[in-house]
Amino acid sequence: MDEVDSVLEAEHVQENVLLDNVKSFAAGGFGGICAxxxxxPFDLVKVRLQTGLYNSSVQCVKQTVAKDGLLGLYRGVLPPLLGVTPMFAVSFWGYDVGKKLVSRYTGNPIDQFDIKEISTAGFISAIPTTLVAAPFERVKVMMQIQEGAKSKGMxxxxxxxxxxxxxxSIFKGSVATLCRDGPGSALYFGTYEIVKKKLSKDSxxxxxxxxxxxxxxxxxxxxxxxxxPIxxxxxxxxxxxxxxxxxxTTKNIYRKGGIKAFFPGVGPALARSFPANAATFLGVELARDFLDKII
Structure with missing residues (x-):
């Protein structure tokens, strides 16, 4: 009887793990679409400034709308929309996996993680995410720097x-993507968890x-x-x-404009980052809450 109970308990644990993975994937994907x-539009302006097509955000927006209309601000949106579901799904799933790995290694419960443990889990999430993010970002960048009626589709x-x-060629920039997303994800999830705790007086x-x-x-x-800069x-x-x-690439950028040359498009990026990521986590939390209720 004890053996039967043990088998049933093990199967129940496996089902819970599978459900947790499904919830992480689905919630992350929905959050990414919101983002x-x-x-x-902010991202398009950022990329065009980074690649030297324009000198200012205002110039970029004016000329983009003049050439392609308002929909021109969404040029290159298809790759991230198609790639964002698996990319963000893998990112949030990877973060959950990272938290479990860190908890297993340190012996600390996940809800008692300090900033180093949270950041480590965030960094881990970037490893599988890069496999999905790099090719889609490569396609997105190549589409975003196109202009006019002769622009190619995805x-x-x-x-x-x-x-x-x-x-x-499709995976070009994968190492640079990981170099960006590793520390970036550590900052991303670390900041979210810390600020969330500060704003939650009653746990x-x-x-x-x-x-x-x-x-x-x-x-x-x-x-x-x-x-x-990365x-x-x-x-x-x-x-x-x-x-x-x-x-x-780093040498070429520095040669053209020094340290300042690593920050073209920083205005649109920061302008985008707050609303886009507010929408991301709102989407993730709402999706998780919905899935917890129906599954």
């Missing part, structure tokens, strides 16, 4: 990259929607402040038509 719909961009460089009381959005928005701002290197490398290393 893209909120923040893509399929055309992918076909051209594959024709000129094979599968390696048994559910956070308000405003508190969730505030914590999420500040998480996005802290991440971009910390890794923006993002500039990544975008520049991914938009290049020739093979170029991270080191050479």
């Amino acid at each position: 893209v719909l909120t923040g893509h 399929g055309g961009v992918i076909a051209e990259m594959y024709r000129t460089g094979g599968i390696r 048994d009381k559910e956070l308000s929607l405003v508190a969730i959005m505030t914590a999420g928005g500040l998480a996005g701002v802290s991440m971009w402040l910390g890794v923006f 993002d500039t290197i990544k975008s520049t490398q991914q938009s290049s038509n020739i093979p170029v290393s991270i080191l050479q």
Whole structure:
């Protein structure tokens, strides 16, 4: 009888683990879609400034709308919309896995993690996320730097990259993406959890929607402040038509404008980061709450 109970208990644990994984994937994907719909125009301006197409945000917006209309601000939105579900799903799933790994290694309960443990779990989440994020960001960047009626769609961009460089071309910038997302995710999840705790005076009381959005928005701002120069290197490398290393890309950027050259588009990025990431975590928390009620 004890053996039967043990088997049933083990099966129950496995079912709970599977359900937790499904919830993490679904909630993360929904949060990511909220982020893209909120923040893509800001991201487009950031990338065009980083890659040298324009000198100011105002100039970029005016000329983009003049050439392509308001929908031009959503050029390149399809790759992140298609990629954002698995990317954010993997990110939030990876964060949950990271927390479990850190808890197993340290012996500390997840709800008692300090900032180092939270940040470590966040860094771990970036490892699997990069496999999904890097190719989609490469396609997105190549689409965003296009202008005018002759611009290629997502399929055309992918076909051209594959024709000129094979599968390696599509994954160009993967190392730079991990270099950005590792510390970026540590800052991202670390800031969210710390701010969330500060805003929650009563641990048994559910956070308000405003508190969730505030914590999420500040998480996005802290991440971009910390890794923006690396993002500039990544975008520049991914938009290049020739093979170029991270080191050479860094040297080229510095040669053109010194330290300041690593921060083009920082205004749109920070302007985007608060509302987009507020929407992300709001979407994630609402989706998790909904899934907890129905599953």
